[in-house]
Amino acid sequence: MNTSFLYHAFGVCEQECSRVRYEDKSIIFEVQTRSEKLRCPCCKSRHFIRSGSTIRRFRGVPIGHKPVFLEMKVQRLECKDCHCIRQENIHFITGKRSYTNRLARLVVELSRLGTIKDVAHFLHLSWDTVKDIQKRYLQRHYGCPDLSELEYIGIDEFAVAKGHVYKTIVVNLLTGQVVYIGDGKGADSLDVFWKKLKKSDAVIKAVATDLSPAFVSAVMTNIPEATLVFDHFHVVKLMNDALDEIRRSVYREEKDLNKRKVFKGTRWLLLCNGKDIFDNQFKSRLDNALKLNEPLMKAYYLKESLKEIWTQVNKEQAIKELDAWIEQAYQAKIPKLTTFANTLKAHKWGVLAWYDYHISTGRLEGINNKIKTMKRQAYGYRDQRFFELKILAMHEKNYAFVG
Ligand SMILES: [Zn+2]
Structure with missing residues (x-):
C-alpha cells in the first residue's frame, strides 16, 4: 500500500502496510516498521538484533462509519551498542496508549461540537476513552496557567x-x-x-x-x-443580611396579628433595589410595613443610602459619605446595625480602595x-482533576468543550 496514504490518513510515516482485512465491521490495516527506519529506542543506533515481536492494536481515525484499527507487528530490539533490550518506539502514539495521536486530535475537535457521550457514540469509542483524551488535552494546555502577566x-x-x-x-x-x-x-x-x-x-x-x-x-x-x-456587592450583601435579621425579629416580636400580616412577605421588597419597585401595589405594601416599625424603617433607608458610598465623584467625598453613614447607623441604636457599622468602620480602607482601583x-x-x-x-x-481542568479552560469561549 502507498505509504503516503498511511501518512495522510493516519499520521503513520515509518511503517508500511502489508495487508488490509475486514473483521466485525471494522477495517484492519496490518502494518510494521520499514527496516531502514528501525533504531534502538535508547541510543538510536542501527546496530541491533531483532529478538522477537508482538502484535499490538491501535485505534485510528474511522473511514466513513467504519472503525479502523492499525494492527502492528512491534519489534523487540537488542542493541549492540548500548545493550538495552526494548520494544521499538512507535511515533504515532503517545506513551502506552491504544489509540493514535491522529484519533486523539479528532476527538478533541469533535468535543467542541458535542458532549462526551455524543463523541463516544459517533466514533464507536468508550465514554472513558473520550474523557481520557479530553483530560490529557486540557492538562497539556490549561493545567499550569501562566501567572507572569497577572496584575x-x-x-x-x-x-x-x-x-x-x-x-x-x-x-x-x-x-x-x-x-x-x-x-x-x-x-x-x-x-x-x-x-x-x-x-x-x-x-x-x-x-x-x-x-x-x-x-x-x-x-x-x-x-x-x-x-x-x-468587593462592594459583598458589602451590600452584609447590609442586606443585617436588614433581613432585623425584619425577622420585628416579625417575631409583633404580637398584633394584623400588623404581622403587613410584615409577612416583605422580605424581597426590603432587599431589592428601592428604585426598581415600579408597581404601586408593592410600593404601598413596603411603605405600610415601614410605617409600622421605626427600626425597620431606619435600617431600610440606611440600606438604600449605603450604595451612595460608591457613587461619589472622588475618594475624599466618599470618605465623608462613609463616615456620615456610619454615624447614622450608630445613632439608630439597633444592635444588628451597630455590628455592621463596626465591621464597615474596621474595613473602611479596603472599601474606599475601590476609588483607587475600580475592581x-x-x-x-x-x-x-x-x-x-x-x-x-x-x-x-467524581474525577476532581477533570472538573478543575474544565474550570481552568472555561474562559476559552470559542474553543470550550461541550458538556
Ligand atoms: Zn542502543
Whole structure:
C-alpha cells in the first residue's frame, strides 16, 4: 500500500502496510516498521538484533462509519551498542496508549461540537476513552496557567457539592481566566498559589475579595504591596443580611396579628433595589410595613443610602459619605446595625480602595454560575482533576468543550 496514504490518513510515516482485512465491521490495516527506519529506542543506533515481536492494536481515525484499527507487528530490539533490550518506539502514539495521536486530535475537535457521550457514540469509542483524551488535552494546555502577566486578581470560594466541600478560585480580572483552584476555603487553600506566584515574578497591583479575615490576612502577608479592594456587592450583601435579621425579629416580636400580616412577605421588597419597585401595589405594601416599625424603617433607608458610598465623584467625598453613614447607623441604636457599622468602620480602607482601583469580584459571580451549570451536568466530576481542568479552560469561549 502507498505509504503516503498511511501518512495522510493516519499520521503513520515509518511503517508500511502489508495487508488490509475486514473483521466485525471494522477495517484492519496490518502494518510494521520499514527496516531502514528501525533504531534502538535508547541510543538510536542501527546496530541491533531483532529478538522477537508482538502484535499490538491501535485505534485510528474511522473511514466513513467504519472503525479502523492499525494492527502492528512491534519489534523487540537488542542493541549492540548500548545493550538495552526494548520494544521499538512507535511515533504515532503517545506513551502506552491504544489509540493514535491522529484519533486523539479528532476527538478533541469533535468535543467542541458535542458532549462526551455524543463523541463516544459517533466514533464507536468508550465514554472513558473520550474523557481520557479530553483530560490529557486540557492538562497539556490549561493545567499550569501562566501567572507572569497577572496584575488584578479576584479571590472567592464556591461550594463543590452539597454539604461542606469548598474550593477557592483566583481569577485574572482582566481576562476572566481562572488561574488557580485550591482545596477548601480559608488561608490554607491559597498556599500553593502564593508559591507559584512568587516563582512567576508577577507584580499584583490590586486584589478584590470579600471581607473574609482569612483572605485579608493571606493577601497582606503574601503580597503586601498590592491594594486590597473589598468587593462592594459583598458589602451590600452584609447590609442586606443585617436588614433581613432585623425584619425577622420585628416579625417575631409583633404580637398584633394584623400588623404581622403587613410584615409577612416583605422580605424581597426590603432587599431589592428601592428604585426598581415600579408597581404601586408593592410600593404601598413596603411603605405600610415601614410605617409600622421605626427600626425597620431606619435600617431600610440606611440600606438604600449605603450604595451612595460608591457613587461619589472622588475618594475624599466618599470618605465623608462613609463616615456620615456610619454615624447614622450608630445613632439608630439597633444592635444588628451597630455590628455592621463596626465591621464597615474596621474595613473602611479596603472599601474606599475601590476609588483607587475600580475592581470587584462581579466576574467571579458569573464564573460561579457557570460552575453550577457544569455541576448539574454531573457526569465525571467524581474525577476532581477533570472538573478543575474544565474550570481552568472555561474562559476559552470559542474553543470550550461541550458538556
Ligand atoms: Zn542502543
